[in-house]
Amino acid sequence: MAKQRMLKFVSTAKEMPAKRDAKQRAQDFNEIYAEYAEQKAAEQAGRCSQCGVPYCHQHCPLHNNIPDWLRLTAEGRLEEAYHISQATNTFPEICGRICPQDRLCEGNCVIEQSGHGTVTIGSVEKYITDTAFENGWVPSITPKVEREESIGIIGAGPGGLAAADVLRRAGCKVTVYDRHDRAGGLLTYGIPGFKLEKDIVMRRVTQLEEAGVEFVLNCNVGTDITFDAIRGKHDAVLIATGVYKTRDLRDPGADAAGIVRAIDYLTCSNKLSFGDEVAEFEDGTLNAAGKNVVVIGGGDTAMDCVRTAIRQGATSVKCLYRRDRANMPGSQREVQNAEEEGAEFVWLAAPKGFTGNPVTSITIQKMKLGQPDASGRQSPEPIEGGIYEEKADLVIKALGFEPEDLQDQWDTKELEVTRWGTVKAEFGTHATNIPGVYAVGDIVRGASLVVWAIRDGREAGAEIIRYLDGVTAVAAQ
Structure with missing residues (x-):
């Protein structure tokens, strides 16, 4: 009789990979979770x-075949699993490391709902x-047949990279434009190494290169190239810039000096983790060492700032959030x-x-939760007389991100x-009002999750191929 390998949630308890001791891990920027052993x-x-x-499948934006x-x-059968x-x-x-599984797949696991503790989906996915990379099971994505069409992608974040992967596999020539000196977008420069070590991102960039x-x-x-010039060089263009304007x-x-953007x-x-020299760190502007740090915000970016400040040697680190713990948008696991x-x-x-100036303290208003607003969340209201002072040598604004004015920056008033x-793009196809121009990720959705950007990029890549096939078919008639 074959050995029963599944449905062990009754006899086997949930067990996450070992987590490094808090004091030890707060001294470096390495990932905090160990890897599972095969068994x-x-x-x-x-x-x-x-x-x-x-x-779990239904609540994953990518609808991964998790079971x-x-x-x-x-x-x-790990190679097949990969x-x-x-x-x-x-x-x-990457998703296994940084997705908020507690709000997506794991948070909707049936055995979690029945009180047995969720399957550790993210850790197994990672x-x-x-393991596939270690064993050489990850094949090259170099296509067997080349196409003539060229695609320009603006933005080397998760949405742009996911689309580049789809398009290159299909044989298209792909050029990715990005303002930074390394590809990866927020995967490279926005998410700290203790959640996503940078060699993991660079490995995927190298695969694409x-x-x-x-x-x-x-x-x-x-500035360095116009949007019209990019359109003129390519058969289709994908906008995947993300949102970087800080609220x-x-x-x-x-x-005041000492109040900085997340x-x-x-x-x-x-x-710094790449070994770069950064003047703003050397002069203390973006260095939390020896300072009383206050981070304002309750999302995952705020959590990243809080935990980075601890590792930089801050004297104290406080995170202010205007609602309560139950209503914060960030991952409870990160908190x-x-x-x-x-x-x-x-x-x-x-x-x-x-x-x-530079900042020395922050005046804080105590709040209470009032009636629900249009979103259904209780609105924070000030408590009369609930004001006090808190020492602060470094204040980090993690209030969320908004889109930059692309119409003005790119001189593209015709882009809706x-x-x-945010850029107006058609649901499902990701097409903008300009023929041959598509848009994905946060520049369409507003600040959102990496996994949604990956989904958008994959969908747009497939849609661009359909568009090119249509154009080619018309041209051949």
Whole structure:
């Protein structure tokens, strides 16, 4: 009789990969979770109940075939598991590390709902692809047949890279333009190494380069090259710029030195991890060492800033959020990690003003939750008299991101945008109002998750191929 390898959730408890001691991991920027051993990965994958209606699959933006690759992992068929995983996800090892699984696949796991503890989907997903790379199971994406068409992609973040992968596999010539000196977008410069070590990202960039994708870096569209010039060079164009404009503070003293943007702070820290010299770190502007740090915001970017400041040797690190813990947008797993490492969360608190230039303190307004707003969330309201001062030598604004004004920067008044400034693109096809121009990711959705950008990029890549086939068919008549 064949050994039962699945449905072990009753007899086998949930077990995450070992997590490094908080004091130890707070001293470096290495990933905090160890890798599963093969036996442990198979054991944890075997807890899957193989549901008839897999909610993990339904709640994954990529609709990954999660039960299938969990079963293959439990059976020791790891190479097959990798190919099933890669079939729906361009970067499974990245999603396994940084997706908020507690809000997506794992948060909707049926055995989690029944009180047995979710299957550790993200950790198994990471293990599968890391193992595939180690064993040489990841084939080149160099196409067997080349096409004549050329595609220009503006933005080398997850959406742009996912589209480049799809298009290059199909034989298209692909050129990716990006303002930074390295490809990867927020994967490279926005997410700290303790969540996503940079060699993981560069490995995928190298895979694309070896397949023939050209990267034009340190290239600002609108300054170094015009949008019209890019359109003139390529048969189709994909806009995948992301959103980088920081929402600002309007409180008195908010323009003081020592109050910095989260994206600048995280980019500086990540550049250091590559061995770069960063003047703003050397002069102390973006260095938390020996400072009382206050991070304002409650999303994953705020968590990244909090945990980076701890590793830089801050004297104290506090995170202000105007709602309570239950209503914060960031991952609860990240909050727990930050608390373990020594961060203090100040719930129901908002900035009211800043003292000093450079900043020396922040005036904090205590809040309470009132009636729900249009989104259904309770609106924060100030508590009368609930004001106090907190020392702050470095204040990091992690209030979210908004789109830059592409119409103005690129001199493209014809490109339709929404009232929020995001590019208007057709649902499903990702086509803009300009023929042959597509848009994906945060520049369409607003600030969102990496996994949604990957989905958009994959869909747009396939749609661009259909568009090119249509153009080719018409031209041949």
